[in-house]
Amino acid sequence: MVATMHNILFVGKGLITTSLAERLSSADWKVDYYSRTETRLNFIDLSKYDYIVSCLPNAEISTRVWSNILAVALASHAFQTVFIELSTLTCEAIKQIGNSFNDERLNFIEAPFTGSKTGSLKGSLIYFAHSQRVDTQHDPFFNTTSSKVYTFDHIGAATQFKLFYNLWGLTALGLLGQMLRLLEALPQNELAATIITSHDDFWMNSIAQQKLNQSLARNHQDIHCKLKYAKKDIKYALDEFSDYKLDLSHCLFSILESDQSIGYDELDFTAMSELFK
Template identity: 25%
Template sequence: MTPATGRPATRIVVAGYGTITAAIIPHLLSLPGAAVGIVSRHLAASPQERAELLRPAELGPFAPDVLIGCFASDDDARSFWEHDQIEAAISTRRPVCIDLSTISPGRAEAWAARTTALGALPVECPVTGSRPGAIAGTLSAFLHEPHPDPRTDLVLGAFVRNRYRFTAPGQPARFKLIYNAWGATILHSLGVFARELPKHLGPDDYPTAVDAITHDGWMSVIASAKLDRIERGDYGDPDFTVGLMLKDLLLARDLIGPGPLVDAAISAFTRACTDHGQRADFTAVADMRDAA
């Protein structure tokens, strides 16, 4: 893309400021010649020094080449993308629109159709990797794009390491919901079984058990990543919240139907929300602090 005189090479706007977007904005700011805006109706000042805070009415004059959204729910995504001033800016500038949200397949399909009708390019792109992956710029993306565009490649290249391409709108959403439900079930199982170790092995042999489960066997991947935090009961400053995982599990059950594993995970995450609050880190579902 050849910049106009005095204009940044790529103008990128991020909406839905939160854990993931806060971590990817520095990567976007590092792109050569990029200008980054954060659109918000609630922030009083830009939370990132080099990013410009925009109100919805200012999106059009900012003239984004790429518009990135990341939202907690279907309703939040709809509220932003279908806002009159946002749609006016999209139809005028026709940017690449990238939605990183985990939402229902129906919402993803409706968004893709509406964005296409506005003349823009919809890129459905739920991501995984939580905050650590966003900070490192190594998120994985489950992607549908109607056709390749250099703007998409430029922006995703700043914070995505792996891209898994799907063939139609809504397919990334379907996969992501099943993927998250599966992962939530595995995380729940860590609490179910890991809490049995100190009960049955006692303090002398528990460290040996931890060494084993964090280095060997299929459970070592999740145990090595999450067990230390669970043992500490450290659920503040979340990488991903129990509330968001519960939302994803409920959407997954809507998609695949009820079953013993998904129902057990929903029950466990519901209890974690009650015990620790919706903003607690999702590892709270495996809390071991009452294990004796």
């Protein structure tokens, strides 16, 4: 049986969308991009696409772009198209976007993810998804690009979990950055790094295996998630969970917001370790 070819339009042409496009193109999907600076959205017939997928820098931009997409989708009668937001936004923003599409009975999916560039290229992303109308467990886009899809019952719940997930992980990465200076000062620091990353039953093994060697090598040009987006995610999470005592995360955020961090914004988020010198 010949596989059905799907048409997809990516809104935004960044690290994740280009990596996903490479993955989907290898599976014979037809991929197009919409650039906010090159094309007027109202010139595009969205109904010819099976999927419109967005991954944009922040909640403000995403809200504005999705408002335009909604208007064009209605004008195009794109009621068979599936609209997917991959960005980690604020809960308020994703609820506003999702509800506006749901009110018009359009197929919208809230789908923040983890896995970054590597997962996008390999088709092993993990999605945290919610949709009123689409079965994300059996959807071709998710089947082609993910190893797991976790389904949430309410709009905004997937994003709230992703903010919690990011805050925990990024705070732990900040602690790794702090401890890096101590590790490098040890007499046998290479042996110490080997020990920490070589035993699966060490409780700190997972994050150390993934990020310690990259941090030690200062290979921050190998970008999986830019530091500026990590800072954005921490800010959104601290705002979302403002009723809780999150002193370690607030301390990390203040360091990341300092003037010395500006030169690292476009590098991988492991570059935060440089701020603990």
